[in-house]
Amino acid sequence: MRWSQTLIPTMKETPEGAEIPSHVLMLRAGLIGQLMAGAYTYLPLGLRALRKAEQIIREEMDAAGAIEILMPALTPLSLWEQTGRVEAFGDVLIQFSVRRANRKVQMALGPTHEEVVTDLVARHVSSYRQMPITLYQIQTKFRNEERPRFGVLRTSEFLMKDAYSFDTSLEALGQSYDKMYAAYCRIFSRCGLNYLAVEAESGPIGGDASHEFMVPAENGEDMVVHCRDCGYAANLERAEIGPVGDVSNPPPPQPLRRVDTPGATTIEQVSRFLGCRPADMIKTLIYTADNRPIAVLIRGDHDANEAKIRRAVGAQKIALAEPRVIEEVTGAPVGFAGPVGLKQPIPLFADRAIQFVHNGVAGANAADAHLTGVTLGRDFHVDQFYDLRNAVDGDPCPKCSSKLAIRHAIEVGHVFKLGTKYSEALAARFLDDKEQLRPIIMGCYGIGVNRILASLIETTHDANGIVWPVALAPYEVVLVPVNVMDEPTRKAATELHDALQSAGIDVLLDDRDQRAGVKFKDADLIGFPLRVVLGERGLKQGKIEIKWRWEDQAQMIDLDEAAETIAALIRRERQTGERFAASASRQA
RNA sequence: CGGGGCGUAGCGCAGUCUGGCUAGCGCAUCUGGUUUGGGACCAGAGGGUCGCAGGUUCAAAUCCUGUCGCCCCGACCA
Numbered sequence: 001m002r003w004s005q006t007l008i009p010t011m012k013e014t015p016e017g018a019e020i021p022s023h024v025l026m027l028r029a030g031l032i033g034q035l036m037a038g039a040y041t042y043l044p045l046g047l048r049a050l051r052k053a054e055q056i057i058r059e060e061m062d063a064a065g066a067i068e069i070l071m072p073a074l075t076p077l078s079l080w081e082q083t084g085r086v087e088a089f090g091d092v093l094i095q096f097s098v099r100r101a102n103r104k105v106q107m108a109l110g111p112t113h114e115e116v117v118t119d120l121v122a123r124h125v126s127s128y129r130q131m132p133i134t135l136y137q138i139q140t141k142f143r144n145e146e147r148p149r150f151g152v153l154r155t156s157e158f159l160m161k162d163a164y165s166f167d168t169s170l171e172a173l174g175q176s177y178d179k180m181y182a183a184y185c186r187i188f189s190r191c192g193l194n195y196l197a198v199e200a201e202s203g204p205i206g207g208d209a210s211h212e213f214m215v216p217a218e219n220g221e222d223m224v225v226h227c228r229d230c231g232y233a234a235n236l237e238r239a240e241i242g243p244v245g246d247v248s249n250p251p252p253p254q255p256l257r258r259v260d261t262p263g264a265t266t267i268e269q270v271s272r273f274l275g276c277r278p279a280d281m282i283k284t285l286i287y288t289a290d291n292r293p294i295a296v297l298i299r300g301d302h303d304a305n306e307a308k309i310r311r312a313v314g315a316q317k318i319a320l321a322e323p324r325v326i327e328e329v330t331g332a333p334v335g336f337a338g339p340v341g342l343k344q345p346i347p348l349f350a351d352r353a354i355q356f357v358h359n360g361v362a363g364a365n366a367a368d369a370h371l372t373g374v375t376l377g378r379d380f381h382v383d384q385f386y387d388l389r390n391a392v393d394g395d396p397c398p399k400c401s402s403k404l405a406i407r408h409a410i411e412v413g414h415v416f417k418l419g420t421k422y423s424e425a426l427a428a429r430f431l432d433d434k435e436q437l438r439p440i441i442m443g444c445y446g447i448g449v450n451r452i453l454a455s456l457i458e459t460t461h462d463a464n465g466i467v468w469p470v471a472l473a474p475y476e477v478v479l480v481p482v483n484v485m486d487e488p489t490r491k492a493a494t495e496l497h498d499a500l501q502s503a504g505i506d507v508l509l510d511d512r513d514q515r516a517g518v519k520f521k522d523a524d525l526i527g528f529p530l531r532v533v534l535g536e537r538g539l540k541q542g543k544i545e546i547k548w549r550w551e552d553q554a555q556m557i558d559l560d561e562a563a564e565t566i567a568a569l570i571r572r573e574r575q576t577g578e579r580f581a582a583s584a585s586r587q588a
Numbered sequence: 589c590g591g592g593g594c595g596u597a598g599c600g601c602a603g604u605c606u607g608g609c610u611a612g613c614g615c616a617u618c619u620g621g622u623u624u625g626g627g628a629c630c631a632g633a634g635g636g637u638c639g640c641a642g643g644u645u646c647a648a649a650u651c652c653u654g655u656c657g658c659c660c661c662g663a664c665c666a
Binding site for chain 2: 009011012013014015016017018019034036037085088089090092093111112114143145146147149154221480482483485486514515516517518519520521522524533535536537545
């Protein structure tokens with residue numbers, strides 16, 4: 001391809017409104033153009049990169065035995081009503097009705113396709129002999145995000161690879177799941193991503209039923225907990241915390257004292273008012289667990305984790321209690337709850353860290369008052385301690401004795417054991433070998449294709465622009481003739497371009513009549529892996545220059561063998577990605 | 589949904605507080621010339637509903653009211 005014959009609108013300056021590197025660079029490099037909040041056009045270069053990611057996904061899914069289909073984005077609303085997901089999705093589901101003759105048809109744009117695929121399988125699969133089977137598609141999904149943001153990281157319309165497995169038993173589901181998990185690892189590795197597979201909230205099946213594939217990145221919206229020593233990795237929601245033992249000698253207990261704290265209801269206000277550390281405070285949260293109130297004690301500087309609380313309590317549903325309930329239980333307005341002197345006797349669930357709070361500060365269960373010198377065992381009693389909080393940086397790893405690190409991350413993939421939720425709702429049943437009718441057991445597996453590009457850019461760019469691995473690069477090689485008005489230069493560039501193209505190399509010839517500096521800046525901004533410079537001086541000696549985007553040093557090669565040399569370099573890098581990986585690991 | 593910021597040429601911005609000549613600057617574009625290995629230079633040219641609507645005024649990019657859009661923080665996220 002010749003630069004002058006395609007559309008590559010690069011920008012020298014950062015467009016107003018773009019802040020994070022992937023967004024800025026995708027716009028500046030002419031990969032995407034914005035139509036409205038959360039909706040982007042993929043321009044020629046962006047589309048090529050997206051197609052490459054798609055192709056890698058397709059190859060690995062096929063290799064894992066998954067079967068590609070294409071389902072409609074347009075779906076009947078009734079399908080979502082059957083599974084109760086009209087309500088679950090709320091405004092995120094883009095629904096509308098169209099008129100047809102004398103009736104109105106209600107539809108929704110698919111935000112995901114469990115319903116559609118289960119309906120499909122319910123119609124065509126009825127025997128255990130037809131399973132296992134995994135179906136997948138790569139298709140545009142629609143979600144009316146409350147707040148689209150961060151360029152292509154969170155959009156209302158995005159490209160998703162979604163796969164669904166159908167099995168006859170939990171064991172078989174486990175095998176299907178493991179195959180997808182392994183395929184995902186290969187996909188993200190081939191894309192050159194530095195990713196973590198983390199344990200995620202698992203839903204109905206429990207155990208290791210859900211993993212997210214996360215790319216650690218400063219601008220990621222998710223938080224992951226990672227142990228560098230043993231490799232333990234989990235979503236913050238899910239992460240366990242190793243045993244915390246306070247070995248220091250406890251200070252002598254001080255008498256329980258009531259102090260006035262007018263208007264101070266938050267940890268921050270109280271700590272400033274009384275001059276104490278948040279870590280010395282006992283945060284008392286009143287929850288409603290399946291309609292009964294409970295008190296949850298969390299150290300002032302920690303955050304409660306509702307999933308952990310729900311499990312510890314053994315409840316189906318928990319939520320922070322309504323102010324009315326809190327007032328009934330504590331006898332005080334919201335903000336002054338404490339474990340000592342609750343008006344109503346309700347169960348106390350304490351986080352393990354509460355054991356090591358000495359002379360704590362807690363609400364007095366009275367308006368505008370707190371207690372100091374609160375001592376466990378003397379002033380209040382706790383039968384059992386649980387892990388009820390989110391991990392914080394430096395907490396002990398649950399698997400080894402090392403420390404956990406907390407990092408922002410971008411979710412690029414999610415694998416999930418669904419069970420029978422959708423097959424039961426949509427009557428997807430099969431006859432087993434004992435002639436029993438049973439619901440099909442499902443798994444679902446998603447990849448955000450656009451996020452692969454964005455997270456790659458987010459994590460590997462440098463001051464000059466994007467740094468593509470060969471696997472995803474819109475073009476693997478860019479040819480830069482320094483002076484296109486020089487006839488020998490133009491001839492050499494054209495011949496090399498044609499030779500590389502015939503050899504199956506994705507090559508772009510920058511045939512613009514621009515100064516060399518302009519072309520170099522653009523080549524760096526877009527981030528083509530290999531840059532080939534054809535200059536008049538070198539050509540007189542039969543030499544041209546090649547340089548990898550991520551390396552500083554260029555080298556001269558013979559023009560005579562240039563096509564073969566370059567094709568061989570690219571083919572090797574396509575297979576191994578080793579040069580890119582080496583540079584990426586140096587950065588990390 | 590709560591808080592904040594911004595809409596002026598294709599892109600980036602100044603001008604708005606304190607209303608006043610023909611609405612400016614840089615980049616990009618077009619023409620001519622000189623240049624040609626890291627975003628060249630000279631000369632000239634084209635390009636504007638100042639987001640939109642209404643109001644105040646002799647006069648509005650500027651003040652007032654409403655409205656639309658974009659971005660950021662927070663809440664939410666099957």
